[in-house]
Amino acid sequence: MGTRPTIHDVAMRAKVSPATVSRLLNGSARVGPETEALVRQAMDELGYVPSRLAQSFARGSSRTIAVLVDGEGESLQGNAFLMTVALGLNDVLADADYSIRIINGHQAMRQSRQTASEWTRERWMRHEFDGVVITNPTTTDTLIEAIVQAEIPAVVIGRYPHAEGLIEIDVDNVGGTRMVTAHLTDIGHRRIAFLGPPDRLTVASDRRQGYLEALTRSGIWPDPDWFLETEGTDLEVFSFDAAHRAVVMAAKKPWSWSAVVAFNDEMALGAVRALLESGMELPRDVSIVGFDDLPFARMVNPSLTTVHQDIRQLGQHAGRALLAVLRGRKVADLTIQTVSLVIRSSTAPTRDLTTVDLEP
Amino acid sequence: MGTRPTIHDVAMRAKVSPATVSRLLNGSARVGPETEALVRQAMDELGYVPSRLAQSFARGSSRTIAVLVDGEGESLQGNAFLMTVALGLNDVLADADYSIRIINGHQAMRQSRQTASEWTRERWMRHEFDGVVITNPTTTDTLIEAIVQAEIPAVVIGRYPHAEGLIEIDVDNVGGTRMVTAHLTDIGHRRIAFLGPPDRLTVASDRRQGYLEALTRSGIWPDPDWFLETEGTDLEVFSFDAAHRAVVMAAKKPWSWSAVVAFNDEMALGAVRALLESGMELPRDVSIVGFDDLPFARMVNPSLTTVHQDIRQLGQHAGRALLAVLRGRKVADLTIQTVSLVIRSSTAPTRDLTTVDLEP
DNA sequence: CTGAAAGCGCTAACAG
DNA sequence: CTGTTAGCGCTTTCAG
Numbered sequence: 118m119g120t121r122p123t124i125h126d127v128a129m130r131a132k133v134s135p136a137t138v139s140r141l142l143n144g145s146a147r148v149g150p151e152t153e154a155l156v157r158q159a160m161d162e163l164g165y166v167p168s169r170l171a172q173s174f175a176r177g178s179s180r181t182i183a184v185l186v187d188g189e190g191e192s193l194q195g196n197a198f199l200m201t202v203a204l205g206l207n208d209v210l211a212d213a214d215y216s217i218r219i220i221n222g223h224q225a226m227r228q229s230r231q232t233a234s235e236w237t238r239e240r241w242m243r244h245e246f247d248g249v250v251i252t253n254p255t256t257t258d259t260l261i262e263a264i265v266q267a268e269i270p271a272v273v274i275g276r277y278p279h280a281e282g283l284i285e286i287d288v289d290n291v292g293g294t295r296m297v298t299a300h301l302t303d304i305g306h307r308r309i310a311f312l313g314p315p316d317r318l319t320v321a322s323d324r325r326q327g328y329l330e331a332l333t334r335s336g337i338w339p340d341p342d343w344f345l346e347t348e349g350t351d352l353e354v355f356s357f358d359a360a361h362r363a364v365v366m367a368a369k370k371p372w373s374w375s376a377v378v379a380f381n382d383e384m385a386l387g388a389v390r391a392l393l394e395s396g397m398e399l400p401r402d403v404s405i406v407g408f409d410d411l412p413f414a415r416m417v418n419p420s421l422t423t424v425h426q427d428i429r430q431l432g433q434h435a436g437r438a439l440l441a442v443l444r445g446r447k448v449a450d451l452t453i454q455t456v457s458l459v460i461r462s463s464t465a466p467t468r469d470l471t472t473v474d475l476e477p
Numbered sequence: 478m479g480t481r482p483t484i485h486d487v488a489m490r491a492k493v494s495p496a497t498v499s500r501l502l503n504g505s506a507r508v509g510p511e512t513e514a515l516v517r518q519a520m521d522e523l524g525y526v527p528s529r530l531a532q533s534f535a536r537g538s539s540r541t542i543a544v545l546v547d548g549e550g551e552s553l554q555g556n557a558f559l560m561t562v563a564l565g566l567n568d569v570l571a572d573a574d575y576s577i578r579i580i581n582g583h584q585a586m587r588q589s590r591q592t593a594s595e596w597t598r599e600r601w602m603r604h605e606f607d608g609v610v611i612t613n614p615t616t617t618d619t620l621i622e623a624i625v626q627a628e629i630p631a632v633v634i635g636r637y638p639h640a641e642g643l644i645e646i647d648v649d650n651v652g653g654t655r656m657v658t659a660h661l662t663d664i665g666h667r668r669i670a671f672l673g674p675p676d677r678l679t680v681a682s683d684r685r686q687g688y689l690e691a692l693t694r695s696g697i698w699p700d701p702d703w704f705l706e707t708e709g710t711d712l713e714v715f716s717f718d719a720a721h722r723a724v725v726m727a728a729k730k731p732w733s734w735s736a737v738v739a740f741n742d743e744m745a746l747g748a749v750r751a752l753l754e755s756g757m758e759l760p761r762d763v764s765i766v767g768f769d770d771l772p773f774a775r776m777v778n779p780s781l782t783t784v785h786q787d788i789r790q791l792g793q794h795a796g797r798a799l800l801a802v803l804r805g806r807k808v809a810d811l812t813i814q815t816v817s818l819v820i821r822s823s824t825a826p827t828r829d830l831t832t833v834d835l836e837p
Numbered sequence: 838c839t840g841a842a843a844g845c846g847c848t849a850a851c852a853g
Numbered sequence: 854c855t856g857t858t859a860g861c862g863c864t865t866t867c868a869g
Contacts, residue, residue: 121602123862134840139864149838169603171862174534175845181578186564196772200560204546208582211588216605221567228571242481243529245576351638357776386776393778412556413773416717416746418753431790483846494856499848531846535861724867 122163131159142167173244180215182206182439183246185260187220187253197411198428199252202274205432206250213440216331218246222260233259237267248439250274254320255351270442271358276319276451282443285451290320290408293424293456294327297406298378300422302335302456305467306376306404309337312345312363312381312388314354321380323409328378342367343374347384355380360387368395375403375467382407382414385421389463400465410459420461430454482523491519504529505574533604540575542566542799543606545582545620547613557771558788559612565792566610573800578606580797582620597627608799610634615678615711615829630802632795636679636811644802645811646795650768653784653816654687657766658738660782660818662695665822665827666736666764671703672723672748673740674714681740684768688738702727703734707744715740720747728755730806735763735827742774745781749823760825770819780821790814 124142128135129212133152140146141156148156159165173179184206186199206217226236237260240246248270251261254277264271265280272284309332316322332339345367348360360379368391379385385407392403399405399419407414410425434452441448484502488495493512500506501516508516518527531538544566546559566577586596597620602608608630611621614637624631625640632644637832661669669692676682692699705727720739728751739745745767752763759765759779767774770785794812801808 121862124864125862135838135863136841136865140839143864145864148840152839164598166599168862169605170530170534170537170539172864174530174847175863175865177530177845177864179530184579186560196560196564197557200546200563203560203579204556204581207579208584211581211585216578216580219544219563219567220574220576221564221571224568225571238524239526242526245529328732383776386773389778390776413746413777414650416743416750417773417777418749418856482850485846496846496849496857497855499856503848505848507854512855528846532848534845534863535847535849537848537861703846 121168122165124165124167126163127156127159127165130163131155145214148206150337167198177244179244181218181239182210182215182436183220183247183249183250184217185249187204187221187255189222195253198409201428202250202252202432202435205429205434206436207432209433209436209440210428215440217250217304225327226260232263234266236260236262237263237269241267241269248272248443250435250439252276270439272439274431276323278319282450284438284448286431286438286454287320287451288426288431288454289456290323291327291330293426293458294324294378294409295331296327296456296458297408297422298328299334300460301376301378301404301406301464302331302337304404304464307335307337308340308343308374308376310345310367310372310374310377311339311380312347312360312377312384314347314359317351324380340373342370342372347375350461355384357383357387357390360384361391362387364388364391365394368392372397376464377403377405379405379407382409382411382421382423385423385463386417387420389417400463401468404464404467406464414459415461419463422461422464423459424456425459426456427454481483481528482525484525484527486523487516487519487525490523491515497730527543537604538607539604541578541606542569542570542575542796543580543600543609544577545580545609545611547581547583547615555613555723561767561788562610562612562792563796563825565789565794567798568789569793569796569800575607575800577610586620589590592623594626596620597623597629601627601629608632608803610795610799611637616811622737630799630804632799634791634795636683638679642810644798644808646791646798646814647680647811648791648814649815650683651687652688653768653786654684654738655691656687656816656818657768657784658688658691659694660820661736661738661764661824662691662697664764666701667695667697667827668703668734668736670703670705670734670737671699671740672720672737672744674707674719674760677711700733702730702732705737715744717743717747717750720744721751722747724748724751727755728752736824737763737765739765739767742769742771742781742783745783746777749777749779760823761828764824764827766824774819775821779823782821782824783819784816785819786816787814 124135124138127138138156141148251273254273265283274286276285278286311328314321345363347354347363353359355421377388379388385405388405399438407421407423410423414421414423438448482497484498488500489654498516501508544563611633614633614635625643634646636645636647671688674681705723707714707723709719713719737748739748745765748765767781767783774781774783798808
């Protein structure tokens with residue numbers, strides 16, 4: 118009883134060959150019913166569990182998929198989002214007997230002082246994973262390029278248009294901001310600002326586009342100074358502070374909007390802070406909307422009207438897509454997940470509704 | 478060039494034995510300097526990278542540590558916390574060439590319809606991991622018990638006093654609430670409520686104790702109805718909604734506190750919401766403090782005075798402890814990480830300061 | 838449907 | 854310090 122039983126022990130006990138046990142284990146070929154019963158009994162009696170290590174070795178694959186995260190972003194956004202995606206991935210991958218491994222790619226690269234392609238090649242050759250999920254694509258990312266180049270099965274959460282043949286799983290960003298902006302026009306707003314990062318990333322231009330579409334549909338022609346653009350490095354532009362700065366800046370000049378569509382919830386909070394500081398009362402004076410519906414969106418005051426996305430489901434979609442790729446199936450290059458509008462108390466009918474109605 | 482070079486190829490090319498290459502690879506024995514040069518050159522020329530799979534198999538260990546999460550809690554708390562811990566673990570484990578694997582333990586158990594000990598035994602026997610980090614200990618957890626029973630190297634984030642010999646890494650909960658409560662008394666508050674979950678978990682009683690200690694030191698004798706206790710299941714009691722309910726309930730009766738110490742930031746927000754709804758102005762009428770200093774704590778309005786804990790560092794501590802255990806070193810059973818007070822705008826001097834001063 | 842046999846690529850005694 | 858020799862436990866041809 119001292120040592121782990123091996124496939125060999127099971128075979129001996131069932132008086133069959135190890136090969137038969139193996140076949141039963143992974144259903145790689147049919148096994149006679151009575152042989153099967155014998156083997157199963159032997160496994161039970163011995164308490165046999167196959168060694169993952171030996172299986173992986175023999176198969177030459179680890180049944181592991183790497184989740185590449187960028188662990189620098191300390192943003193709330195970041196970490197809650199990442200773990201939720203990871204759980205979603207796990208939901209579907211666990212069933213397929215894959216497991217997920219978190220890798221802080223950029224940090225690892227820096228640490229080992231390797232270039233992206235060196236690093237990628239090395240990890241790939243080590244058979245550390247069979248596929249990868251990329252969670253925070255930045256503007257242009259050497260690591261992603263290297264992964265694509267190396268033809269490693271990969272799925273990206275979000276968009277990364279710079280690379281051919283990468284499978285993208287994203288939420289409907291255009292539709293989301295369109296919806297939430299339409300909600301604003303529905304309750305009478307006509308002068309609606311957009312607070313977002315510069316258009317470097319697809320997600321940024323997508324969300325801006327949804328906003329524009331909604332305005333256009335309502336026959337509103339956006340004024341150039343309705344665009345409040347944050348400044349900073351890749352991650353900074355999405356932050357509370359950047360949003361806060363942008364709005365403080367904008368509020369210095371005379372401004373004329375009655376609502377603001379923020380790129381995300383965190384930035385919406387930055388706007389809220391800035392407006393509150395300048396003595397506004399919300400949502401009476403200005404309506405504000407966000408995007409993401411992070412858990413805190415309903416807990417803050419005023420609670421945020423925002424666009425809800427099911428992040429865990431996003432992870433599940435990504436997992437399914439990757440699984441399909443690994444099994445050699447054809448997969449859509451782009452999956453767009455629907456989002457929904459959540460109306461809370463950061464939006465209210467505009468007070469100049471009547472004025473507007475009179476205008477024409 | 479079609480196939481991956483193996484240790485054998487390197488050995489041939491360098492005209493040494495595979496064993497020598499192996500020794501160089503993991504520094505398991507001294508190698509002559511010129512041999513080393515030869516081997517290194519051969520490795521470079523071939524672009525050799527050792528196969529993780531083969532290494533793990535030969536060693537009988539996966540160099541993987543499992544991070545057990547409970548993926549049911551959709552709480553903000555939960556996921557941001559978990560990923561941050563994971564990143565901290567990664568920081569130190571990556572250096573030691575370990576990698577981390579996220580496992581949704583309870584879900585996996587349920588899925589495979591196994592008992593905790595069956596599940597644990599099976600995973601352990603499969604050599605899927607060398608050690609485990611447990612992230613959300615609940616009141617009494619069969620999975621943890623099974624892990625301890627199986628003598629698997631394990632570290633728990635938080636406290637789990639029910640199990641002998643488990644290594645615990647926690648923050649200074651007592652000190653934290655003591656500090657933040659003392660801040661309240663410092664600015665004149667004498668009637669301070671505590672909003673928390675029932676005392677089932679150590680973390681709950683610890684934080685309550687810190688509160689009590691601070692009061693005692695200020696010569697305040699807490700009134701029984703200063704204790705606002707949330708109700709619900711294991712995870713619910715820590716939630717925004719539970720906190721909101723508890724405060725709404727309490728606010729129905731005449732109450733007499735000027736400040737409330739909430740168990741955590743999320744619950745503090747629940748209290749804020751309830752108080753705002755009942756027409757209070759914060760922090761003018763009531764001061765509120767939280768615990769955790771989650772990223773959103775500074776973004777909400779009013780921004781929360783709270784206790785900051787470095788979660789990533791918590792993960793790093795856990796990683797170091799586990800590494801030490803795996804290396805057979807003696808490790809302290811309990812590590813307490815210090816926390817710090819962050820004063821923001823949810824607290825203000827009490828208005829009845831003068832009244833209080835006159836009382837004696 | 839089943840068995841025999843040959844590895845997968847590396848590590849780890851054991852000699853020398 | 855280095856080479857030889859066995860495996861680690863499973864999968865997978867290839868025969869039968």
